[in-house]
Amino acid sequence: MVKTPTGETPFKLAFRIETVIPVEVGMLSLKRTCYDKHRNNKGLKLALDCLPEVNDDTAQRMALYQERMTRYYNQRVNLKHFNPGDMVSRKVSQATKDPNKRKLGPSWEGPYKVVHYSRRGSYYLEDANGKPSPHP
Structure with missing residues (x-):
């Protein structure tokens, strides 16, 4: 399940690869039917080569998300001003x-x-x- 702020799954952010969930292991799925060990190794090497770009994209998405959340919060804050003597x-x-x-x-x-x-x-x-x- 992809999380909104990062656009990546927590597993991919932690282990740098996509996961196969246990349900997919027991059932036929596209990942399992089209599995080729040689292509998988090439894909893993490519994913490791692209890792800095994935991290940069994730950092940009997080910054944009935090900026949106800050803007949302600040629109709803009502500051009270007091004058000397109050x-x-x-x-x-x-x-x-x-x-x-x-x-x-x-x-x-x-x-x-x-x-x-x-x-x-x-x-x-x-x-x-x-x-x-x-x-x-």
Whole structure:
């Protein structure tokens, strides 16, 4: 079964040859009826000679696939912009999480006041007491 991003089967990418599935071994198929050892060896040598091209094609397909997925994701992202003075809540991260509260602890903390906007999506905050947070 050919995977979409690469255009190749995982077996071919791992072992650099096409596979014959067990069903084809038990039944007559075109691969088995037209099998010729000499032609098969020549085909394997040709496949090894063409290996760099196959790898380059696969890499290009992967890059194109990742670009399409990035474009698809970025079309659906809605960025929120906050101005200095706005009140916000901050998501609790592993670093700021209270170790005693495990799963049932709060997932948001705050309120915080936006003090400075440094770059896209990065804000400096201060808590209700006026103590600034050390990292954006």
